[in-house]
Amino acid sequence: MPLPLFSPYLSDYLDNLVPSRPEEMQRMEDLAKQTDFPIIGPASGYFCYLVARLIGARRVFEMGSGYGYSTAWFARAVQENGGGQVFHVGWDAALSEQARRHLSLLGYEEVITYRVGEAVQTLRETEGPFDLIFNDIDKIGYPESLPVIEQKLRPGGVLILDNMLWNGRVLDPSDNSPSTQAIRQATRYLTQSSDWIAMIVPIRDGLMVAVRK
Ligand SMILES: C[S@@+](CC[C@H](N)C(=O)[O-])C[C@H]1O[C@@H](n2cnc3c(N)ncnc32)[C@H](O)[C@@H]1O
16 A cells, blocks of 8 residues: 655645746646646656756666656756757657657757667667666566666666655555565665665655666
């Protein structure tokens, strides 16, 4: 059973710290609310943008891109870092088409490469290295994605994984569902491996930020 980790007041407070966005991004946020689509939301999106700016990311690979809301934050960072490439990857062709419409209206087309397919397999087939990899696929896939990510991220590169608090379920010892177990397994691996420096930042549903040593 989910544990109530965050008050809605805190979430609203953090979201309201994010500076105003282009209208098209706000439309994407409204659409997520109307359709209950799980975008990362303003505070996590802005945090991802901040990390990508901090490390001067020019090559970003996104796993599980949906209709492109998180992609927009990475594309903005890459453009401001001087240009580069952001991979938008998901297995749903209709969402990929929808993302093209939003992201071209935002003026990010020149930095985005679209791939429709399973994200771990697509990463395997794509030439690295990447400065930043963002992982938001089905949680059951997190553990198996890590060896591929390790191969494709440059030393000093950053991995960000979403939903690492899983609505409090990771803290509930009676919750042993496959997705919860998969998140715990990925968390153990990244926090205990001598190849990574990693911690969960408790914004929204928990973003794990991990640096490959
Ligand atoms: C949480 S949503 C993405 C939200 C997006 N990152 C955002 O914040 O705007 C995850 C998306 O990835 C897709 N997906 C899940 N697992 C996947 C996988 N293994 N390979 C490709 N796409 C996947 C889902 O169908 C869904 O569209």
